[in-house]
Amino acid sequence: MRFAAFLSQNEVEQVHEASLEILKHVGVLVRNPNARDIFAKHGCEINSENNVVKFSHRVVNTYRQAFVPTFSFKGRDPKFDLTIPNDRPVIVTASSAPNVIDPESGEERRATSADIANIAFLVNELSGYDVFSISTLADDAPQGQFSLARFYPGLKNCLKPVRSNTPNMEELLQVLELGTLIAGSEDAYRERPLINHHCCPVVSPLTMDKEITAELIYLCEERLPVYCTIAPNAGMTAPMSLLGTLAIGNAEFLALSVLMQMVHSGTPLIYAVLSTAADMRTGSYAPGGIETGMLQMAHSQMARFYNVPSGGYVGLTSAHLNDAQSGYETGMSAAAALLGGADMFNMGGLLSSLLTFDFAKAVIDNEIALMLKRIHRGLEFSVENLSLGLIADVGPGGSYMEEADTFERMRTTAVLPQIATRDMRGTWEEKGKPDAHTRALAEAKRILIHDNPAVFSSDVDAKIRQRFKNLVEGKAGWHV
Numbered sequence: 001m002r003f004a005a006f007l008s009q010n011e012v013e014q015v016h017e018a019s020l021e022i023l024k025h026v027g028v029l030v031r032n033p034n035a036r037d038i039f040a041k042h043g044c045e046i047n048s049e050n051n052v053v054k055f056s057h058r059v060v061n062t063y064r065q066a067f068v069p070t071f072s073f074k075g076r077d078p079k080f081d082l083t084i085p086n087d088r089p090v091i092v093t094a095s096s097a098p099n100v101i102d103p104e105s106g107e108e109r110r111a112t113s114a115d116i117a118n119i120a121f122l123v124n125e126l127s128g129y130d131v132f133s134i135s136t137l138a139d140d141a142p143q144g145q146f147s148l149a150r151f152y153p154g155l156k157n158c159l160k161p162v163r164s165n166t167p168n169m170e171e172l173l174q175v176l177e178l179g180t181l182i183a184g185s186e187d188a189y190r191e192r193p194l195i196n197h198h199c200c201p202v203v204s205p206l207t208m209d210k211e212i213t214a215e216l217i218y219l220c221e222e223r224l225p226v227y228c229t230i231a232p233n234a235g236m237t238a239p240m241s242l243l244g245t246l247a248i249g250n251a252e253f254l255a256l257s258v259l260m261q262m263v264h265s266g267t268p269l270i271y272a273v274l275s276t277a278a279d280m281r282t283g284s285y286a287p288g289g290i291e292t293g294m295l296q297m298a299h300s301q302m303a304r305f306y307n308v309p310s311g312g313y314v315g316l317t318s319a320h321l322n323d324a325q326s327g328y329e330t331g332m333s334a335a336a337a338l339l340g341g342a343d344m345f346n347m348g349g350l351l352s353s354l355l356t357f358d359f360a361k362a363v364i365d366n367e368i369a370l371m372l373k374r375i376h377r378g379l380e381f382s383v384e385n386l387s388l389g390l391i392a393d394v395g396p397g398g399s400y401m402e403e404a405d406t407f408e409r410m411r412t413t414a415v416l417p418q419i420a421t422r423d424m425r426g427t428w429e430e431k432g433k434p435d436a437h438t439r440a441l442a443e444a445k446r447i448l449i450h451d452n453p454a455v456f457s458s459d460v461d462a463k464i465r466q467r468f469k470n471l472v473e474g475k476a477g478w479h480v
Contacts, residue, residue: 001378003341005301006294012305015243019251020057027054028206028255032213035259042262053255060254066261069307071227071268073131073161073196076182076454080160082130084270084309084343089376091369093123093348093362094313095133095164095198101351101358103441108356111136113149113472115357119349120157121452121476122362122444128369131196134164135349135357142470147171151178151195152464153474159454163196168211169218172197174468176224181464182456190224197226198272202252204230204237216256220263227270228256229312233285234277242277242291246298249275253299257308270344271303274313285353287316288325293333297340304341311337311344315368318353322361322437326351331368338372345372363440367419374415418443448478 007015027045030036030053040046042063045054072083073090084090100111115136123132134154141149147166154162155178166172175195183189201213219226230252232238238245253271260267275295279286286292296314303310315334319326334347348369349362379385390405400406419440421428428434434442455476456464465471 001376003300003304004297004336004339005341006298007301012301015247015250015302016305018247019254020055020060022206022248022251023055023060023255024057025054026206027052028202028208028252029053030208030213031210032208032217034217035208035213038217038259038262055255055258060258063258063261064254064306066265066267067257067306067308068266068268069309071270071309072225073163074192074194074225075159075161076155076194077159078192080130082161084311087130088343089338089369089372090130090311090344091128091348091372092131092133092163092311092344092346093119093129093135094316094346094350094354095135097136097350097355097357098139099352099356100136101356101360103359103444110139111357112140113138113153113474114140114476116150117153117157117474117476118448118478119357119359119362120154120162121454122359122447123348124158124160124452124454125447126363126366128366128373129160129348131161131163132158133198133346134162135362138472140472142472145174145468145471147175148178148468149472151175152468152471153476155179155182155195156456156461156474157452157454157476161196162194163198165198165200165212166215169214172215172218177467178464181467182460193224195225197224198229199226200229200231202228202230202256204232204252205248206252206255208255213259216260217263220260220267223264223267225268227268227272229272229274230256231274231276231313234275234291235280236278236283238275240277240280242295242298245275245277245295246302249273249295249299250302253302269308271299271306271308271310272312272344273299273310274346275299284318286318287313287353288318288329288333290329290332290336292316293336293340296333296337296342300337300341300343309343311342311346313346313354314342315345315347315365316354317351320352320356322351322358322364322440326361327364327436330365334368334372335375338375345369359444360437360440363443364419364436367415367417370415370417445478448476450477452476 138149234245277291300310317329
């Protein structure tokens, strides 16, 4: 598949050179002392008064050579394992919203661990999704179990790869212990690490956090799967210029990726971004803007220059309802990113600028995901698919409806949506004139009233609950 591109090869190289200049002359404020020591040991310049690290061109280009071209996600069931870019497009739910639209009342409320269990079950059953990035926080988390109250119901109810983050080392170690209990032993877990870690060590502009950077270093040292997202916001934490935002975001990506290779050469990574442009009329965060898709296209072009997988948060919306705004913001930027060569899409289920999960939107976004995958398949050029013999057999004025070739291809050539209506208007009216949101919510409830085949065995669950007292129930299912 050929990719749409904003930049010529010469312009890509100029962006790379601009990022090198930023790292050499401006540098990165590194709040983690261990990271500063690692940078110093490997040839960076450290200002001990302000903790700014500067990178020579030689250092960056040396550690760039260790970048690897693929990244793999593993699930509880190996049949759901994925590697990008080979398995692109990989569709991931968007994550970590504090709120949820209650599917009964339709009102926004704080999300709970039960919501996470239900979302995990839903994602497990929706074929457009490949990875469950834990969509919400859990307001009912017991003291000291903020992350366990998210990972436990997520992993318990989904066989696909599960991805999320932890706020500190203590909770990271708890989650890794949970993974070991699920796998059966530490050796089994290391052979198939079924938790996919994500973190955001960089706070734009050009600052590396203390706690999250410590987690990144640990995971790289232990050779466990982890990747990072950079999130410059044009007009607020990056220049009010898409090219300037690209340059500073690219510099942040390079700084993080160089650190990962300094810790362990050959550590897999993803060039993952949530680059946006603020609405400067109010200062509002605007991830649904088309600029998010445009910036993802540009970052993906830079990723190809570095020969690494790319993707991130795209297909987002600032809308508060499943309305036309939600649909066109999600669809426009996701399609742009696909055509621009992104491999991974964090795009499922969130409204209100990433603050609120909606079950119906997750089902609608699943349909968008299936459309993206169909675009990626393309026209599937072959002599056979030109259908010249069939066209000759049917001839002028004939019908293809009863041809065996039509029967064989009818379920695979076109996406057959469950949510989008294709009824004649009269039939639609007879059904009560349901809109897309109504149909999608009904589909979510239809899935969730059934037993979940993905749940842990009783033995595994007992071991987990014995180790972690007062753990949330983590049970999925719609109670009617």
